[in-house]
Amino acid sequence: MFKLAKGRMSIWAVVGAVLFMIVQVTANLNIPSLTSDIVNNGVVNGDIDYIWHVGMKMIGFSLLSIAAAASNVFIASQASMKLGHRLRNDIYGKVINMSNDEYDQIETSSMITRTTNDVIQIQNVYIMMLRMMLMSPVMLIGASFLAYNKNHRLTLIFLVVLPIMLVFVGILLYLAVPKFKAMQTKTDRLNRVFREGLTGVRVIRAFRRDKFEQDRFEDANRDFTQNAINVNIIMAFSFPAIQLIISGTNVAIVWFGAKLIGAQAMPVGNLISFMAYAAQILVSFMMLSMVFIMIPRAQASAKRIQEVFDLRSTLKEDTTPVKTDNTPGNHSLEFSHVDYRYANAEEPVLTNVDFKADSGQTVGIIGGTGSGKTSLVNLIPRFYDVEKGEISLDGQDLKHYGLADLRDMVSFVPQKAVLFRGTLRENMRFGKPNATDEEIWHALGIAQATDFVKESPEGLDQYVEQNGDNYSGGQRQRLTIARALVKQAAVYVFDDSFSALDFKTDSVLRQALKNDEHMQQSIIIIVAERIATVADADNILVLDEGKVVGQGTHDELKNSNEIYQEIINSQIKKGDEA
Structure with a gap:
């Protein structure tokens, strides 16, 4: 997949997306700490000025986060869309210049899918990579470090929660990845059947095969639809399960945090910020998991696109070609x-x-x-x-x-x-x-x-x-x-x-x-x-099973070539003699 992006995606766009993403994450990580400061130093002491002062900082970090996120999304979208644009151009250029031997290796319906659907999968995953895949680990590490600083005893909760999340994500990957990979081949089949129906509609009607072709398309469509439904069921199930884990984590944090506050071992503001960091940790972990679910499908698409680029023409061109003369004359x-x-x-x-x-x-x-x-x-x-x-x-x-x-x-x-x-x-x-x-x-x-x-x-x-x-x-x-x-x-x-x-x-x-x-x-x-079409040719080649079994003028072949005579006899009955 990275091989496809090489030379087609600007390194400066990637650097820009990463820099804005770091700014966004930094701003987001500062907001819970500022919330903690407002509660611990402002609300508890009734210091309105302090609350306003820190509140303005929070607003500043929020605006900075929004601006950085918008810039990151803009650059990531531009870079991935340009990648898709260049990929489509390169695939089309490759197809146009293919030898017939190469073209025969990949079905037309599959080539269309590779140029459209597969390229879209690559675009989507690169947007996710420049957003989630980079942001999630940075957010995960940063939030974990800051949560530990707020209260290292509460971080023990993650020793229970994260393994649960890991098992859940593993099951999700096990169930979803094969179905995501299958989507591309099922799309190929759907396109192939649909294309055959469109191009052969007159033949289908003439032979009254409408019902058969409808059933064939229905079978391919049902297969594709059922696979897509299964994927969506798995993904739909994942979000409530994630929410359940996050809610359970918050309950555990509040439960144990309340005991620490009662024992005066932790300020109230720290509990609030800890809960925010916990949410960032779990959401980051889940976003990273979503990326790893999408990558196999994109990797399958990348492999299919690379197969097109890897086709090697059997037609070799001379490094020093001779000059051509296309003017009328002696050829x-x-x-x-x-x-x-x-x-x-x-x-x-x-x-x-x-x-x-x-x-x-x-x-x-x-x-x-x-x-x-x-x-x-x-x-x-x-x-x-x-x-x-x-x-x-x-x-x-x-x-x-x-x-x-x-x-x-x-x-x-x-x-x-x-x-x-x-x-x-x-x-x-x-x-x-x-x-x-x-x-x-x-x-x-x-x-x-x-x-x-x-x-x-x-x-x-x-x-x-x-x-x-x-x-x-x-x-x-x-x-x-x-x-x-x-x-x-x-x-x-x-x-x-x-x-x-x-x-x-x-x-x-x-x-x-x-x-x-x-x-x-x-x-x-x-x-x-038809004999009539070639009868006045200067030289007629008679082919049979790939061999030239006769060569000459119409009159010569008519008198001496058995295959040519058979063709004439078969067409005389139709009034097709020269």
Whole structure:
């Protein structure tokens, strides 16, 4: 937990919080002694002037305590909130720069919990540490010393009370700590089930699984709620028990103190101040216990956050990366005997992939579901790294490029069409922030998206909902294709990005790509399920179980490749022949 705070929390804020806390404790410890002086020297002797004089001191110490406490709380809150702010920024920065291998290790729902709930736990415990954890031991020691000075015989009461408190706190820790730790994993589960329900609501309705999903969420919710109730019951029980111990201690102090006063062994004022110190001792002890109850939960949260920071990317960058050339022209992309397997997988997902493409060429990749098509194109921008073999761009191994530079050379359209909340213009400029409206309209034209964009009176300023939910599936795909085309790149990768388009739109879009002057100087990689989408490619790779089982033009493969013929035959029945 302290490792997370290092470099993210100002040492001067901590020093300031400690100094104000010491001032507050010092002021609080002086007030009972002044009360004792008023009773012993003022009330007993009827000295009104003395009472006013000491009373003004008490008011002064009270105001000083309030000011110091407010300053301590302000500084502690500022420091802990800034810690949370920096932690969230660092976690998000880590996630954004993760390789896909790293990202696959932690569920999305858990990542959200770690960025929000876990960070809040860290913030809360640091506020407590800068307040209670520092104040409690100082108050405990100071009050014990001053109580002993008032009457050392009465302090023997604490030899009975403190062990009772210790046993009670031990039981509290034993019962509460495991439940506090469990809160985070139960929050993960609740978030996961809720997120799955939200993202899959259409599927749930289509298969009439509403009741099943409601029961699943109810189970996770009940588990989380019951754990939270148990925690609150334990904590709720603790406060009356503490009050009982404090009240019992006060009764014992009054009982034995009265005997000492009757024997004229102790002034009345000392008994009053002793009771105040006793309350400070017990409250300090209990506050310290509360901190130790909260720390395990925060420690669990800190461990979960640290797991994110400890993820080590399998993608290594060259210390002296080669320069990139992203201008249209002569580019080449070559796979040389490439193997790849996912982390912890027994079998490789790609084996001995070997092909080459030059500027102006279109490479089609086709194959059955699970044949490795997406895995192959994910290697081009180095979302993953090859296990064996080499991928080179313009004659240089991809590993010799800086990741940012490499991805500047590649424009990628993923399987899932993702748009971001904002205006359409902002989405189109995602890959090229300084793109002109003319460039955007040109890309929209190639992507066959001009018509429905112009239908809106706002044009490029029309609002895009999260995930592009205010567009149809085909419109989203065309907009993501246009966004990729706005960016100037050496390689354009379309990972099954035409699947939601009708045959006519698919054909016209591909013809527009082929006729565009810039695209004629770039390499185009198209992954598809439909033969028609890749039929006019210069080179078609046929994948089966991660292996290239055929390579050539449509006519060549149609006459000689069995797998390709099977795909054609399966699609002829659907009228999907080229």
